[in-house]
Amino acid sequence: MTEAMRPQPEEIVLYAKDPKTRIATITLNRPDALNAPTIAARLRFADLVHRANVDDEVKVLVIRGEGKHLGSGADLPEQSEMLSPNSDVSLLHEFRIPDDGSVKYPPNGSYRYLASITNLYANADYGCRSLQSFKKISILECKGYVYGWHFYLAADADIVVSADDALFGHAAFRYVGWGPRLWQWAEMMGPRKFAEMLFTGRPFTAAEMERCNFLNSVVPREALEAETAKYAHACSITRPNDVVTMQKTFFELYKQYRGEYFGSVLTGMVESLLPVVTNDAADDLTLGDETFDKGLNNAVKDNDSRYPADWRLSFGGRKKA
DSSP, rough: OOOSSSSOHHHHEEEETTTTTTTTEEOOOGGGGGGOOHHHHHHHHHHHHHHHOOOOSSSEEEEEESSOSOOOSSSSHHHHHHOOTOOOOOGGGGGTOOOSSSOOOOOOBBBBHHHHHHHTSSSSSGGGSSSGGGGSSEEEOOSSSEEEEHHHHHOOOOOEEEEEEEEEEEEHHHHHOOTTTTHHHHHHHHHHHHHHHHHHHEEHHHHHHTTTOOSSSEEEEGHHHHHHHHHHHHHHHHHHHHHHHHHHHHHHHHHHHTTHHHHHHHHHHHHHHHHOOSSSSTOOOOOOOHHHOHHHHHEEEEHTSSSOGGSSSSSHHHHHO
């Protein structure tokens, strides 16, 4: 899909607020693409979180997805050139810098080509850890796929409410080996269970994530919106915004003591080393040129079939023996 064919960020990320209840809602609205945010949509998400953070008419921010899933991660085809060892594409748009020739992006092959991006993901202003600096109460509503970038949100939200059919994880664990929120996932899930997710690449069910103390509530899909609304209402009528900001400052200091931002920067450095990784075998599948030559969907499906059925990433694959 070309840039011109992609929906506008305002179509993908919707925002609404009710000044009476002080509840705002961000809705990820791209169900035909499993709510994958484009780069522009991810930046819009960061801007909306910042806006809600300043707005005195907002105390609670609910984040949800339209359709069957919260989301399966970023718009990978849009980012494919970044992962190609043969590409020399400019990534200035990730930095909100117009690609008009006035700024030269570091060339492919340099350390900064990828490191500039992976370290950018540690900046709350660019949409991968925006909820960490949010001084209001954030509630994430999970259902279906909660993968990749959407799994970042699950690590960072204050309260996570989930349907019992949700799957949590990151396809990059199988195709790359890491993701920007490694430290926070380990903190939230516990290192033993997160190591299992990371090393096997398998998604965890809502029941498993609840046992990890990662989720606040797990309910049947038909009760999900009501459960989210219950949490949002209770949080909206609790102490005033000034007190909430103090409470959130406590948690922010606690997380920094535990190394949340350090972990983000450390993961960014690890991610930047992708170009020096060599495959063990010729048929090892990554997200590079060989994946996109075959077709992303076909490559992922074929690779998924190699794993036990109940460890596969897709709902369709998990149903097959």
